[in-house]
Amino acid sequence: MLRSRRWAASCHAAQLGQPGLVEAFKKQIGFWAKEHVLKGVTTSYNRPHHIFAVFTACFTFLVIMAGASVTSNDAGLSVPDWPTSFGYLVKVPHFVGGVRFEWSHRMVAGSLVILTVAIAAWTLLVEKRSWLRKLALAALGTVIAQAILGGMTVLFLQPPAVSSAHAALAQTFFCIAVCIAMFTGQKWVEELPEVEFDHRRPSLFTLTLLSIVVLYIQLILGAMFRHRGMSWWPHVAHALIVAVVLTWTAVRALSVYSKIEAVRKPALIMLSLLIAQLCLGFAAFLTRVAWGRDAVQPELPMVISTVAHVAVGALLLATAVVLSIQVWRHVPVAFAERVTGAERTPQAA
Amino acid sequence: MKKTWLAMLSLLALLGLLLLAGCNKKETSESQPAATPSAAPTPAATPIDQATVGSVSGAVKLDGAAPKAQKIDMSQDPACKGVNEAENVVADKGGLANVFVYVKDGLGNRTFDVPKDPVVLDQSGCRYHPHVLGVMAGQTVQIKNDDPTTHNIHPTPKDNREWNESQPPTAAPIEKNFAREEIMLPVKCNQHPWMKMYINVVKSPFYAVTGPDGKYEIKGLPPGDYTIAFVHEKLGEQDQKVTVGSKESKTVDQSFKAGGM
16 A cells, blocks of 8 residues: 555656656556566466467457358358268268358368367466466457357358357457457567556557457447448448557557557557558448449459458457557556645655 | 266267267157148139130240350359259240249138149259249149259248258159248258259149240139239249230230349
8 A cells, every 4th residue: 555655656756747756656667567567476377378369369360251251152051060070070072163162161160179279278377377277267258259150140040140249249359359469478578567657648558458349349340230230331431540540559558658669569550450451441332332332142352351451450459459558568648646735755764 | 066067067068969969860850751642631622614714825935135144163063064044034036934923912821732643843963953943832842853963952931831851863742832922932951052943832723834935824813803923033022913804815925124233
């Protein structure tokens, strides 16, 4: 309690720009970081565990692309039964037409369930941070829920709400997998975070949270359009809001906190992905809505553009989540605390 | 605490999977009796004096140049060796094929016997034959697969029950019926995404589908004032009023503008 008040007083001094107190503040940061971050972490970097977490995240990205291929090729119901495929769990069916996409998606998704069970078990065994163990269990719960939604999509003949939930949960799981990979990384475990306070309003952390919210809404609108639950225009209109919010966030991060690598990198990637995503969205609109409206079958340009649009969308959401976490870690929000007269001069006491 | 949470999670997942497996079985068991006649007594057909019946016939034309048929790429299944052209607009020398023509209004409260013979829908060359089909509500549609590959038949109705079944090459025909009236009910195959056709479910036997020359004929109409509807999958619906007298044969032609696509 006393430590937190000292911390607050030091922060306040730093905000006021008092030179003597700023030095004390800097010492305090080191003290706080060692006390709360380094000493708090009793787990050490586990390279194989981290590599496996990265592999799981990359594999999730592959599953998302496979799922997007199923929707883009209108092959979601080419295998009418579930959890079996034409009566078998793993037997390869006649590998033609839409079956190629749907069956492949089922197989890679099934493999991802196994990978998730493995990463959850491994995390429970080696990880000492309880919140990370809980996150690994959340990943397991999410992948099971995702499998059930996938089954419901097939058995209930693709209701737009269920199919859209399946699409949204896929990217939610991807974000969780990316976070596990980040939290098990050497940088996260061993580095002393470079901290810089945020005095602006809205804070950068608020902006990153807003970015995640608008991206998630965009994901749902896109999924509803792809699964014939909604027209295309809400997705297109909301893209403008997404572009404004994400640009605002990235520009703030890059202009004010570019010294902090952990913030600069994801902000830069987010901005690049946003530009790529807007171009892909335009291409998908042209090939699918404008030119492909009367197409007798899904054509290659519309399949490529829509799958790429989904894939980059997943990367964009995951990058926004990473940026938000790094901002929370490196750019805490400065605050003013009312302190008593006795505590105003803690150094002299 | 942790073990309890894990147990709860596992139990929930198991319940979800069991529920889904149950749904799967239910879907299969419900799909079979759909072909059998309903247990509810059907009202007796209103008698029609065959000595007075007339007919309506004519031709449906496409005004303007017919669009070039879209090419279909069947390369994703080597077993598909059908004609590689779409059938969404088929027009030959001005005659528009695949227009569903039916008596939309004027029959009053008359009821009609549902034919015992099934209407056949064949899958051959990875295409549906016919492309547009008319059937009475409750009448059996027999779906055959003459291709050396598996198809899935997936109607996506608005007012009838949706279903999706696969049919391997040597499988027995699938028999289904549709309980409610519905015009241009789409049927597709998700394995071969170019395979699309339309079933038209009506309450009376007074319907026809235009042939390659655009001609049609509806026979056995009792005398009366009728609205004849002409429905095309791309060009929409157009209606015409006609009065059919006793033993009278009326000609009702219709045209669709090619620019409407």
